[in-house]
Amino acid sequence: xxxxxxxxxxxxELEIITRETEARLAVSxxxxxxxxxxxxxxxxxxxxxxxxxxxxxxxxxxxxxxxxHITHWTSLPVGVVTLxxxxxxxxxxxxxxxxxVVEVQGMLSTSIARPSTRLTIPxxxxxxx
Numbered sequence: 841x842x843x844x845x846x847x848x849x850x851x852x853e854l855e856i857i858t859r860e861t862e863a864r865l866a867v868s869x870x871x872x873x874x875x876x877x878x879x880x881x882x883x884x885x886x887x888x889x890x891x892x893x894x895x896x897x898x899x900x901x902x903x904x905x906x907x908x909h910i911t912h913w914t915s916l917p918v919g920v921v922t923l924x925x926x927x928x929x930x931x932x933x934x935x936x937x938x939x940x941v942v943e944v945q946g947m948l949s950t951s952i953a954r955p956s957t958r959l960t961i962p963x964x965x966x967x968x969x
Contacts, residue, residue: 859915863892864907871906888921916947 846854857865866885874881878898885892895912903909923943927936 859890859892860913862890863894863913863915864910866892867894867896867907867910868905874906876902887919889917889919891916891919914948916944918944918947 843854843856846852863885867883870883870885874896880898881894881896883892883894883896885894892915893913894910896906896909897911898906898909923940924930924932926943927940932940
C-alpha cells in the first residue's frame with residue numbers, strides 16, 4: 841500500500857532492498873575512502889533506522905569492487921533515531937545510554953554474519969556528538 845501511494849503521488853517507483861544489499865551498497869559507497877595499501881577494514885554505517893557493519897579483507901588480489909571483499913556482515917534494525925526515540929530522545933542520561941549499549945550488544949550477539957561465523961564486536965562506551 842505504501843509503495844503504491846508513493847508511486848501514485850510522486851510518480852517514483854521505490855524498490856525495497858535486502859539487508860545484504862544495503863550492506864554491500866554501504867561498502868561500495870565508501871570504497872573511495874579506502875587506500876590502495878589497505879588490507880582490511882571494518883565499516884560501520886549507522887543510519888537513522890538501521891546500522892550495517894561489514895568486515896572487509898582485501899588481500900593480494902584486490903577487486904575493483906570493494907564489496908567483493910566482504911567476509912562478514914550484519915544489519916541491525918536500529919539506528920540513531922530509533923535508539924534515541926526508545927531511550928529518552930534528546931535527554932540521554934548515563935542510565936539510558938547504558939540501556940542503549942546493552943540493547944545493541946544483545947543485537948550484535950545474536951546477529952548472523954557471512955559466511956557461517958558470527959560478527960562479534962565488543963561494545964565501547966563512546967558517544968560521538
